[in-house]
Amino acid sequence: MGEIKTTITRKIRKKRVNQIPFGVILFIAIVGMGFFIASGAPKSALMWGFGVALGFTLQRSRFCFTASLRDPVLTGSTSLTKAVVIAIATASVGFATLQFAAASKGAQIPGNISPAGMHTVVGATMFGIGMVIAGGCASGTLMRVGEGFTMQMLALVFFIIGSLWGAKDFGWWSKSFVPAKGVFLPDVLGWPMALLFQFGLLLAIFVFADWFGNKKSNR
Secondary structure (H helix, E strand, C coil): CHHHHHHHHHHHCCCCCCCHHHHHHHHHHHHHHHHHHHCCCHHHHHHHHHHHHHHHHHHHHCCCHHHHHHHHHHCCCCHHHHHHHHHHHHHHHHHHHHHHHHHHCCCCCCCCCCCCCHHHHHHHHHHHHHHHHHCCCHHHHHHHHHCCCHHHHHHHHHHHHHHHHHHHCHHHHHHHHCCCCCCCHHHHHCHHHHHHHHHHHHHHHHHHHHHHHHHHHCC
């Protein structure tokens, strides 16, 4: 009886399609598009290459900022949470190096130093609710659009509409709710204490996420 059931199950399963030819065609198309872009704008071709590599990495790693905050609550998994912390720490090293080099020379500090306030709390809450409903943040939505998910295609359309609408009215929002000056931690705490605070906070979050994930997995 078990053998008959196994045979029927195997027949019901769809035959796997060999995706290697599709992958080869896609790879040729990507390289061809890169050369086409490079003929008119070499920098754009470089951005194209980085974009393709980043998209491939996101898809294979299933990296998503929404999942990093959602999974600990829903499933107890904190692997993506720790990955985001590591990514932020790595980026912090690069940004701190560039900014300190500029500050030591008396040059303008690169990067957008945006002020925080109630607008940050309200915007983060709205965006967090929207991300959970849509099933992904910006990177996760783009990744799943490439995989053919209809819901994320719809979310991307309204993502674009909302971004354009926000850009159109950004001047009014900025004047009405955003404080006039941002806070740059090295100016307030000094470079050593600012870096210590930044990496100390990230380390604390990583340790807590690791403890929380182990606690949930042992239940």
